Amino acid sequence: MSFSEKCKNAILSGNISLAEELAQKVLDEKLDVNDAIDAFSLSIRKAGDLFEEGEFFLPELMRSAEAMKAAMTIFEPILMKGKEDRSLGKVVIGTIEGDIHDIGKTLVASMLGAEGFEVHDLGADVPISTFIEKAIEIDAQLICISALLTTTMDGQRKLIEQLKERGLRDKFKILIGGAPVSKNWVNEIGADGSAENAVSAVKLARKLMNI
Ligand code: B12
Incomplete structure (x- = not known):
């Protein structure tokens, strides 16, 4: 199964620990964080589509969002890192x-x-x-x-x-x-x-x- 498919599974099943595990793997294996964020973002949008189509109800959408947030929390320190010593505005x-x-x-x-x-x-x-x-x-x-x-x-x-x-x-x-x-x-x-x-x-x- 590809990384994107794994992300989709984690988000659509609202599996927080799996989402965290996948995000951590990106950091551990020094994979591209932006690509990973894209994969997670596509997955949460898919959850939104399912909600719109009536396949998902609010509790499921919320669980997917929790899993998404858990993964993003792992990426946050990496995203914040680096250039904070200068101010562009x-x-x-x-x-x-x-x-x-x-x-x-x-x-x-x-x-x-x-x-x-x-x-x-x-x-x-x-x-x-x-x-x-x-x-x-x-x-x-x-x-x-x-x-x-x-x-x-x-x-x-x-x-x-x-x-x-x-x-x-x-x-x-x-x-x-x-x-x-x-x-x-x-x-x-x-x-x-x-x-x-x-x-x-x-x-x-x-x-x-x-x-
Ligand atoms: C996750 C989610 C939730 C979560 C939110 C959790 C959270 N803490 O954020 C929960 C489950 C709580 C939720 C609740 C609701 N949701 Co909702 N939700 C979504 C979903 C599936 C994904 C949003 C998301 O996080 N996307 C991932 C991020 C990375 O993408 P993004 O938000 O688009 O942000 C990117 C860009 O847009 C851009 N961007 C974003 N902000 C900004 C700002 C600036 C300045 C710039 C430059 C760029 C930028 O950059 C971002 C990063 O790449 C969307 C579906 C969708 N297609 O968007 C529905 C969706 C937005 N929700 C929807 C609805 C209806 C609701 C509820 C009203 C449901 C209800 N009946 O209660 C409530 C809203 C309550 C409220 N008052 O706000 C509808 C909206 C329909 C509409 N036309 O208005 C959508 C489209 C689902 C659908 N298809 O029906 N939701």
């Missing part, structure tokens, strides 16, 4: 209010941190005002807003609107992301960009900061 990141999905957001935060950004991760279900106050407080250059639900992505628009109302829009670059986010949505709400995964998010963050 200050970033505020979080998942917007009403939305508890945090796996993708945490990956983006870890990779931005590894790249050398100073990352302030506000967690999930974060009120719009908290994003704005934190960004002002730390004098951030970049605000990253994650939303995984079609119902919560409107929070990304509202956050930008509130910045405009307060005359603060030009003070920050704004990156948005999450599965339902499209280029059209970026244009519609006037964000500075979006990225489909953590690696592209880092590239785009660098570009926006002219690094």
Whole structure:
């Protein structure tokens, strides 16, 4: 069985210890962490598809998510390692209010941190005002807003609107992301960009900061 198939089995069966074992194997055998994250990400999305098709119910989706998080926790120190001694800029990141999905957001935060950004991760279900106050407080250059639900992505628009109302829009670059986010949505709400995964998010963050 290939590594991706093993990941899929671990995530779809919600087997936390197997997911951890596979992630640890990647580190022990010095395999490519990004490839492994891709394999796990495909697997958790498959769990989402099964949920949508009615094959999975919420408890099963939750168990799959627990297994996914357990694997990502093992990768976190590796993702954070390296370049933390320099700061490319200050970033505020979080998942917007009403939305508890945090796996993708945490990956983006870890990779931005590894790249050398100073990352302030506000967690999930974060009120719009908290994003704005934190960004002002730390004098951030970049605000990253994650939303995984079609119902919560409107929070990304509202956050930008509130910045405009307060005359603060030009003070920050704004990156948005999450599965339902499209280029059209970026244009519609006037964000500075979006990225489909953590690696592209880092590239785009660098570009926006002219690094
Ligand atoms: C895992 C999961 C859960 C877990 C979340 C656990 C956790 N701690 O995060 C649990 C089981 C708790 C859950 C709950 C729910 N979920 Co859910 N969930 C998922 C699932 C299967 C995977 C999400 C995920 O972790 N993907 C893996 C990561 C690595 O990918 P990612 O999140 O997309 O992130 C990447 C990119 O998007 C990007 N990115 C992400 N954020 C950002 C931010 C920036 C700034 C940038 C640049 C890039 C970026 O980079 C990331 C890394 O590569 C998705 C299915 C899917 N296709 O997305 C459904 C999904 C999002 N969930 C869904 C639903 C409906 C729910 C519930 C409402 C279910 C319910 N009835 O209660 C609740 C939501 C409760 C709430 N208020 O938030 C629907 C949403 C449908 C819709 N159109 O809105 C989906 C699409 C499933 C489906 N197909 O029906 N869920």
